[in-house]
Amino acid sequence: MQALDDSALNHVATYFRALSEPTRLRILNALRDGGKNVSQITALTGCGQANVSKHLALLFEAGLVTRSAQGTAVFYAIADSATFELCDIVCGNVARIVERQFSNTSAVKRQLGKVAR
Amino acid sequence: MQALDDSALNHVATYFRALSEPTRLRILNALRDGGKNVSQITALTGCGQANVSKHLALLFEAGLVTRSAQGTAVFYAIADSATFELCDIVCGNVARIVERQFSNTSAVKRQLGKVAR
DNA sequence: TGATTGTATTACTGTCTAAGTATGAAGGCA
């Protein structure tokens, strides 16, 4: 087995951690069809502005989104389309897990199928 | 945009969260070449037994590993090979991010290249 | 039966963080 060193493991863990909050997934989902400024994202996600700002800062720090200021507005966009490839794989995995655990066609599984592009 | 409902988002977030700790990534890495019991995993990861047990319980709960008792030993194994597909994509993403941030061939980037299968 | 091995669980501590509130900084406009 070729082990990753601690630094690389930490980088990978940090990346996954950025994706491990429902609010941040909502934000990324809001950016799926193009970049938006903080106000638009706040409206779309229904979260507080300060909260959205903090999550965006974390996502930017993790390299998942890009940021560009235009006047007083700041636009954020998905940095890498591979992010959604990831989410699609996870949705598939989660759907299989849900299926294993409940052995039926649950609402969750139907929902997860929606984003498989 | 086809939004996921809260339940599906929570499932996906939980899945990512299970992968967001270096110790758990070490455990999964230890299982890359086949199932092992808790003692073996404890030895390979260098963590405490109680800690490993708790992480394994979390990974099992999240559906990432399978568990099977054989005598007094309990063997854990990767539940789905797609897990490593995920990690490979993330390693690729992280390598690009590291490259963007440091614009050089860092030790981290070289490490991350090792697991791309 | 009693001892040993392997694993899970519990209690505890310290750390981290999500969310909300309030405030501050920067740019645009009258």
Place this chain on the structure above:
DNA sequence: TGCCTTCATACTTAGACAGTAATACAATCA
């Protein structure tokens, strides 16, 4: 200049979680 909009940054509170030590539990063996 003064006001407004937009965003970021403390600060606080509450809850989650990683790690450790001690203990409980179950299967095996002497």
